[in-house]
Amino acid sequence: MHLLKHRAALVLAPALLVSGCASVNTYVVLLPEEGGAPAAVMVGAGNQSALLDKPYSAAAVDAKSRIETKTVSAEDANRIFADALAAQPPPAISFILYFETNSIEVAAASRPTLDELFAAVAKRQAVEVQVTGHTDRVGSLADNDRLSLQRAEAVRAMLIKRGINSNFLRAVGRGEREPLVPTPDEQPEPRNRRVEVIVR
Amino acid sequence: MLEGFTVGLIKLHRSLSWKESNYMKLWISMSFAVCLALAFIVAPLPAAEIGQIKNTAGQVFLLRNNAQQPAKPGDLVEAADVIVTGANSSVGVTLIDNSRLSAGPNSRVEFKQFRFNPTTQEGESLTQLHRGTLAIVSGQIAKRSPDAMKVQTPTTILGVRGTKFAVKVEE
Numbered sequence: 001m002h003l004l005k006h007r008a009a010l011v012l013a014p015a016l017l018v019s020g021c022a023s024v025n026t027y028v029v030l031l032p033e034e035g036g037a038p039a040a041v042m043v044g045a046g047n048q049s050a051l052l053d054k055p056y057s058a059a060a061v062d063a064k065s066r067i068e069t070k071t072v073s074a075e076d077a078n079r080i081f082a083d084a085l086a087a088q089p090p091p092a093i094s095f096i097l098y099f100e101t102n103s104i105e106v107a108a109a110s111r112p113t114l115d116e117l118f119a120a121v122a123k124r125q126a127v128e129v130q131v132t133g134h135t136d137r138v139g140s141l142a143d144n145d146r147l148s149l150q151r152a153e154a155v156r157a158m159l160i161k162r163g164i165n166s167n168f169l170r171a172v173g174r175g176e177r178e179p180l181v182p183t184p185d186e187q188p189e190p191r192n193r194r195v196e197v198i199v200r
Numbered sequence: 201m202l203e204g205f206t207v208g209l210i211k212l213h214r215s216l217s218w219k220e221s222n223y224m225k226l227w228i229s230m231s232f233a234v235c236l237a238l239a240f241i242v243a244p245l246p247a248a249e250i251g252q253i254k255n256t257a258g259q260v261f262l263l264r265n266n267a268q269q270p271a272k273p274g275d276l277v278e279a280a281d282v283i284v285t286g287a288n289s290s291v292g293v294t295l296i297d298n299s300r301l302s303a304g305p306n307s308r309v310e311f312k313q314f315r316f317n318p319t320t321q322e323g324e325s326l327t328q329l330h331r332g333t334l335a336i337v338s339g340q341i342a343k344r345s346p347d348a349m350k351v352q353t354p355t356t357i358l359g360v361r362g363t364k365f366a367v368k369v370e371e
Contacts, residue, residue, distance in 0.1 A: 026353040027368040033337070034364075042347065042359035052365070061356045081366040083304030084335040087290035089254035091337070092298045126254050126274040128294065130318065167274060168252055168296075172318050200252070200294045 029058040029077045034091075043067060093120055095197045096180075097155060098190060101138070102147065104154045106195075114158070120199050121164055128168035128200040131155045136192040137176045137185045149173030151195045168200075249276035250314040251295035258289025258305070279314045283307075285332065297323060299339030299349070307332020312352070316341060328352040335366045 026045075032055035033039055040053040046065030052058065058072045078085065095117045097110040106114055121127055133152030135144040152171035159169060179192040253262070253275040262271040263282040271283060277293060285291055285307045292302040297316045303309050308330040316323030323341045327334075329351065338360045342349040347359035353369045 025370050026356045027370070028356070028358060029366050031335075031364040031366060033362070039363045039365070040361040041365050042361065043356055044359065045356045061353075063355060065355060077366065080368060081304065081333050081335050083290045084302050084307075084333040084366060087255060087257065087292040087302035087304070088335055088337070089292040089294050089300050089302065091300070092294070126252055128252055128296075130296070132318070167276060168249065170318070174319055198298065200254075200298065 025063065026061040027058065027080075028052065028061075029072060029081070030055060031077065032056075089200070090124075092198050092200045095120075095199070097195045097197065099151055099193045099195070101136075101188060101193065104147070104150045106155070107190075117197055117199070118159075118162055121159060121162075121166075124199065127164070127166050129156075129159060129164070129166055129170070130198040130200070131159075131169075131171040132196045132198075133171070133173040134178060134180070134192060134194050134196065135176050136187070136189040137179065137183055138188050139176075139186075141175060145173055145175035147173075148175045155195050155197060248278065249296070250279050250311060250316070251277040251293055253277060253283075253291060253293055255292040256290070259286030260284070260289055260291045277311060279311055282310045284309075295325070295339060297321075297325070297339035297341045299325075299341065300337040301327065302335050303329075304333035304335075307334065309334060322348075324348040324350075326350045326352060329367050329369050330354065331369050331371055333366065333368045335364075336360070337364045338362050 028041060028043055030039060030041055030052040040051060043050045043052060043059040043061065045061045045067050048065060048067050050059050050067045050069050054071070056072050056074060056077055058070055060068045095113055097113055098107045099105065100107055121129060131152040133148035133150070135148045149172065152173050156169060156171040179189065180194065181189055181191045183189045183192070253271050253273055255273055256271055260271040261268050261284045262275060263284060264278065271291065283291055283293065283303065285303050285305055287305050289305050290303060292300070294300050295314065296318065301309065310328040310330060312328050313324065313326040321340045321344050325341050336351065338349050342360045342362050346361040349360040351358040351360060351367060353367060358367070
């Protein structure tokens with residue numbers, strides 16, 4: 001009896017898997033992005049592929065990997081994906097705080113931005129904060145890596161001191177690798193001595 | 201002495217033959233044990249968080265290491281996690297590369313692979329929608345390297361070049 005059951009289960013399992021997949025269809029729609037950034041999704045199925053690169057261009061793919069492309073109306077797309085779209089979390093906001101040369105103190109001019117950051121962090125539910133420190137190109141790569149991390153950690157410490165309720169609060173340093181304004185090496189540039197804070 | 205041993209063997213053989221189902225049970229439990237052992241070897245090291253659940257409505261569950269728990273805003277998402285929604289339910293998730301994913305009712309989303317280096321902004325991700333609806337706004341991974349962000353369904357693989365799109369898998 002046991003044996004029969006097991007054998008039946010073993011035979012049935014792959015059949016169920018196959019039939020389960022056979023009836024699946026995938027439907028993909030490219031949506032316009034708020035910022036108007038160029039957008040595209042490459043849809044691959046079996047040996048075929050189709051590029052969706054216009055707002056509301058859509059692809060329907062059946063179980064035999066056949067791709068059918070068309071353009072759908074905004075109303076149809078918004079209706080089909082109403083619940084998923086309504087649950088979209090708000091976009092991340094970013095803040096830039098500037099620093100004096102070789103300092104980990106936020107520059108006086110950036111104090112108002114710091115207050116805006118504190119306000120935004122307090123307002124969001126389940127808030128996450130990513131703090132990234134940068135330097136200008138004065139000094140060695142290694143020193144700037146260290147300074148950029150110290151700047152980021154200083155901002156992180158201020159958020160903790162303000163009682164931020166977050167289980168994701170991370171500080172990293174990128175040194176002089178990603179200047180806001182490209183400069184020759186060893187040239188002071190206040191706009192590159194900064195900490196970028198992303199609030200999600 | 202030898203005879204006794206042979207009889208013993210025959211008896212042993214008979215007792216085993218009579219309960220063939222026990223062989224099957226043994227075989228199944230052994231295969232299970234091997235699978236389990238393999239799962240531990242293949243399983244990734246303790247995963248770091250790759251994002252967070254921002255909002256939930258209705259019934260939303262987080263599946264991790266075969267354990268299921270109700271999901272709530274603020275819960276961390278790790279690589280290999282699966283998020284499941286019930287009827288009239290939805291969930292919104294943000295990942296550490298700033299991508300945003302939200303699923304509608306009766307959905308099953310698996311964060312199969314996720315790697316992101318916040319310093320170089322480089323990474324790759326593979327998310328599978330097994331069923332239901334998923335709206336996505338891509339983040340730094342897709343921005344840095346087109347097609348590094350991939351979304352899979354039972355019939356397709358999507359290479360994401362940006363930014364906002366939606367996928368539905370119907371059974």
